[in-house]
Amino acid sequence: MNAVAMTPPRAGKARSTRWIADGAFMTFVCALMAFLYLPIAVLIVFSFNDSRTLTWPLSGFTLDWYVKLFSNTALLEALGNSLYVASCATVLTLMVGIPAAIALDRHQFPGKAVFRRLLLLPIALPGIVTGISMLNMFRIFGFGLSLETVILGHATALLAVVVTQIFARLQRVPKSYGEASSDLGANGLQTFWYVTLPNIKTAIIGAGLLSFVLSFDEIPVTFFLTGRDNTLPMYIYSTMRRGITPEINAIGTLIVLASALLILASVLVLRDRSQRS
Amino acid sequence: MRHRLFDKTSRTLIMGIPILWIVLFMLLPYGVLLTYSFWLKKYPLFVPAFQFGNYVTLFTDPQYMQVLLRTLKIAALVSGASLLLAYPFAYFIVFRLQSARWRTVLFMAVIAPLWVSYLLRAYVWKTILGTEGILNTALIGLGIVDAPVDAFLYSQFAMVITLTYIFIPFMVMPIYAALEKIPRNLDEASADLGMSAIQTFFRVTVPLSMPGIVAGFTMTFCLSFGDFIAPFLVGGPDGLMVANVITSQFGSALNWPLGSALAVVMLILVLAIISVSDWIEQSGQVEL
Amino acid sequence: MGLHDENLRPGARVSAVPVSKIMAEAEPVIQLKGISKHYGSVVGVDHVDLSVRNGEFLTLLGPSGCGKSTLLRMIGGFETPTGGTVHLAGEDITGLPPQRRDVNMMFQDYALFPHMSVGQNIAYGLLMKGIRGTAAQDRVREALRLVGLEDKIDQRPHQLSGGQRQRIALARAIVREPKVLLLDEPLSALDAKLREQMQVELKHMQERLGITFIMVTHDQSEALVMSDRIVVMQAGNIAQDGTPEDLYERPASPYVANFIGTTNFLSAKLLSQEGTLAVVEVAGQKITISNAPVHLTGNTLQIGVRPEKARIVADGSAPGDNLLRGRVKENIYLGLGLRTVTELADGSLISTDTMLPRGIASHKHARPGDEVVISLEPHNIFLFEAGS
Numbered sequence: 001m002n003a004v005a006m007t008p009p010r011a012g013k014a015r016s017t018r019w020i021a022d023g024a025f026m027t028f029v030c031a032l033m034a035f036l037y038l039p040i041a042v043l044i045v046f047s048f049n050d051s052r053t054l055t056w057p058l059s060g061f062t063l064d065w066y067v068k069l070f071s072n073t074a075l076l077e078a079l080g081n082s083l084y085v086a087s088c089a090t091v092l093t094l095m096v097g098i099p100a101a102i103a104l105d106r107h108q109f110p111g112k113a114v115f116r117r118l119l120l121l122p123i124a125l126p127g128i129v130t131g132i133s134m135l136n137m138f139r140i141f142g143f144g145l146s147l148e149t150v151i152l153g154h155a156t157a158l159l160a161v162v163v164t165q166i167f168a169r170l171q172r173v174p175k176s177y178g179e180a181s182s183d184l185g186a187n188g189l190q191t192f193w194y195v196t197l198p199n200i201k202t203a204i205i206g207a208g209l210l211s212f213v214l215s216f217d218e219i220p221v222t223f224f225l226t227g228r229d230n231t232l233p234m235y236i237y238s239t240m241r242r243g244i245t246p247e248i249n250a251i252g253t254l255i256v257l258a259s260a261l262l263i264l265a266s267v268l269v270l271r272d273r274s275q276r277s
Numbered sequence: 278m279r280h281r282l283f284d285k286t287s288r289t290l291i292m293g294i295p296i297l298w299i300v301l302f303m304l305l306p307y308g309v310l311l312t313y314s315f316w317l318k319k320y321p322l323f324v325p326a327f328q329f330g331n332y333v334t335l336f337t338d339p340q341y342m343q344v345l346l347r348t349l350k351i352a353a354l355v356s357g358a359s360l361l362l363a364y365p366f367a368y369f370i371v372f373r374l375q376s377a378r379w380r381t382v383l384f385m386a387v388i389a390p391l392w393v394s395y396l397l398r399a400y401v402w403k404t405i406l407g408t409e410g411i412l413n414t415a416l417i418g419l420g421i422v423d424a425p426v427d428a429f430l431y432s433q434f435a436m437v438i439t440l441t442y443i444f445i446p447f448m449v450m451p452i453y454a455a456l457e458k459i460p461r462n463l464d465e466a467s468a469d470l471g472m473s474a475i476q477t478f479f480r481v482t483v484p485l486s487m488p489g490i491v492a493g494f495t496m497t498f499c500l501s502f503g504d505f506i507a508p509f510l511v512g513g514p515d516g517l518m519v520a521n522v523i524t525s526q527f528g529s530a531l532n533w534p535l536g537s538a539l540a541v542v543m544l545i546l547v548l549a550i551i552s553v554s555d556w557i558e559q560s561g562q563v564e565l
Numbered sequence: 566m567g568l569h570d571e572n573l574r575p576g577a578r579v580s581a582v583p584v585s586k587i588m589a590e591a592e593p594v595i596q597l598k599g600i601s602k603h604y605g606s607v608v609g610v611d612h613v614d615l616s617v618r619n620g621e622f623l624t625l626l627g628p629s630g631c632g633k634s635t636l637l638r639m640i641g642g643f644e645t646p647t648g649g650t651v652h653l654a655g656e657d658i659t660g661l662p663p664q665r666r667d668v669n670m671m672f673q674d675y676a677l678f679p680h681m682s683v684g685q686n687i688a689y690g691l692l693m694k695g696i697r698g699t700a701a702q703d704r705v706r707e708a709l710r711l712v713g714l715e716d717k718i719d720q721r722p723h724q725l726s727g728g729q730r731q732r733i734a735l736a737r738a739i740v741r742e743p744k745v746l747l748l749d750e751p752l753s754a755l756d757a758k759l760r761e762q763m764q765v766e767l768k769h770m771q772e773r774l775g776i777t778f779i780m781v782t783h784d785q786s787e788a789l790v791m792s793d794r795i796v797v798m799q800a801g802n803i804a805q806d807g808t809p810e811d812l813y814e815r816p817a818s819p820y821v822a823n824f825i826g827t828t829n830f831l832s833a834k835l836l837s838q839e840g841t842l843a844v845v846e847v848a849g850q851k852i853t854i855s856n857a858p859v860h861l862t863g864n865t866l867q868i869g870v871r872p873e874k875a876r877i878v879a880d881g882s883a884p885g886d887n888l889l890r891g892r893v894k895e896n897i898y899l900g901l902g903l904r905t906v907t908e909l910a911d912g913s914l915i916s917t918d919t920m921l922p923r924g925i926a927s928h929k930h931a932r933p934g935d936e937v938v939i940s941l942e943p944h945n946i947f948l949f950e951a952g953s
Binding site: 021022025028029032033035036037039040042043046053095096097099100102103107109115117118119121122123124125126127128129130132133134135136137140152155156159188189192210213217219220223224233236237240244248249252255256259262263267 | 373383395504
């Protein structure tokens, strides 16, 4: 009897503490979102502000900073370089990363633990170590620095990202698919082409998009490995050394826009996958 | 036997390409890095040698130890701050949020900044926290302070904020993944056994999500440990980090051997941290 | 051509076996000689010899870890044996990869390719053989017709039910007309009702196609329903190899008796033996066994009795031979029967099953606490050496 009588007030109390807790969580999440997105909003808003200094309050609306961008040939050249570097690095890192992920997933071999550790190391390894060690190597073997050395550096630094993403997908593809394929008469290459590849396709696209963005955006490795040519982030970086201007905000806004489009693209790719499974 | 040859070739390619790449672009450069660290600076450049002078300098000159300790401190603060922000967030969206759609949206919202230029994300904090920056001018405009607060920019505080802002997705991802793997009925079982929600949290949820915490801590720690953009943008003279010192050795100071030795120390530290975190993860592993 | 003589024997199942099947039976389609699989020091399969006749439905039966799946996978080419050889229709295929073997496998999870339609899944094996176009289309349709799912040709596997996927997996495997079809726990993913239905259906399909089926299962009733022959495995070895009837009626060891059906085991002492006729003492009673193993070495033995073959004859006063006396402990209602657990004089328990053709209400049965006598027939008792 007693226990029954006790239940309603207790449940009521539990419910109200739950509401308070959820309310507190909501507030916290909103604050976190503000922390993450207010700075990006600030970046965008000030790209339209008609003052040379970035001070509050805003003074007026202008598109001048964007106009300036498109007449800045050094910047446009850096943009072109970045697109070239990011495309090549992405292709290269996929060409190495896909076999590496398959090797980790399907094959047993001596030294696999070391192989895996080395492959995944660059995820936590600061880019500066990759940059400097490759710089030293190119120097000692007498290679000149160029955009191509940057590409090699990016592909190395991004390999871990590609491998983790594709490996995670391969782990979810049942081993029996490959066995069924060879059981039905396919050789290794046919199995890869007709069965494995279609099942990891979206992961490859996702990993490719991500490594493109990361390469496009990369500084620590580029800083050490580039020759005379600048990539876009390196150009922005050197502009920042001279002082901050709303022109950087304008570039930033365009980059945010491009990133948002790429995120959208990758979400669409992901949705395609979830519908199938 | 042609198929045999064929399968063997494909296997060789699958193993061969990554191994070749690792050897050429990781092992070989690390080897060269190590070699350089034993060389000698000699005007105008440097000469091959085998001596530990660079390492002796690093560990005896207080200037380097100071930078190293400061870097460790900042990396620890960044990881700690990220954890304090990321864990409640991940906990909330995994356990308290009813709608799966909102869960995905909020998770994506935290991950999405990773896709937005890292340089710009550091830069924007410079524009916010600067002496002539948005925060100061706004505070003056509102009459809260009458002179710019220098403490915002060029301080370790500014660095911790900026680096936390940049690296927090790396903390959220593994914690979210770890929490998501915890079966819901464990919560119910624990409540059924008479535990309060808070007891359940500390005795069931936290221990089971430990692998995620460790992974997130490792990532944010290592990445902020090696950063040199944020210190350059928002850190003042007392905000120099190891990576900045390395850069200057390769730039103005033109002492590659010393810079290489520092990079070797950084590589070893990162490897040690990864090994420790692997060890923690494995020793505390529970099959879920 | 002794096989023809066999078919002239009264009682041979002539009608169920197509003539083409008999003609080809001369040579085993699969022959395993001394096949072994060791993982380091762990033994998966230990020196197994087995031949499978053409057109046979053979089942490898055993608990998990007994080596049955490994054995099947070695026939399919998914595992390389560490010793011994595999012959397919007289040809040594031990070293061949799966794609070079004229056998096909139906996987436990079906392994239907999710990114292909049902039709593309089935056509896959034909494409790899170089068969495409209308020739392939016709064979795909024929295979689908065989499993009764012609209308699903353009659907994706995830749009199908479990039972339908199972049939598509079957269609995909048989469209290549393999010499042998391997089935790895083919029904384990289905629910109980559907599983029973598919057991019969698969069996009929096998008889119609005349293809040799080798199936792996841990479900003894499935094995009894479907198989021509069952190989019971134990720790990497063959425990017994025989027809379902052999295994049920004449299990070679307590392991087999226990794995197939339910068996009461009671310890016994040998009193005398003459050929296959043995007299033992069980719980203070003399029991005669008519089909005992000829060379019993020790005199500590074990008898096995199926619950449905032991009969409660009357209350405690009945006279006669081969009787066990005890007191009823409990009755368990099984639906189609009643299981009575009786405690014997030495404290051991024996279960007896009684059918309930008119329901339990009108059935007169002993109650807990009643003294009863249980009668055993001499030819329905298994006798095992204690250590076996």
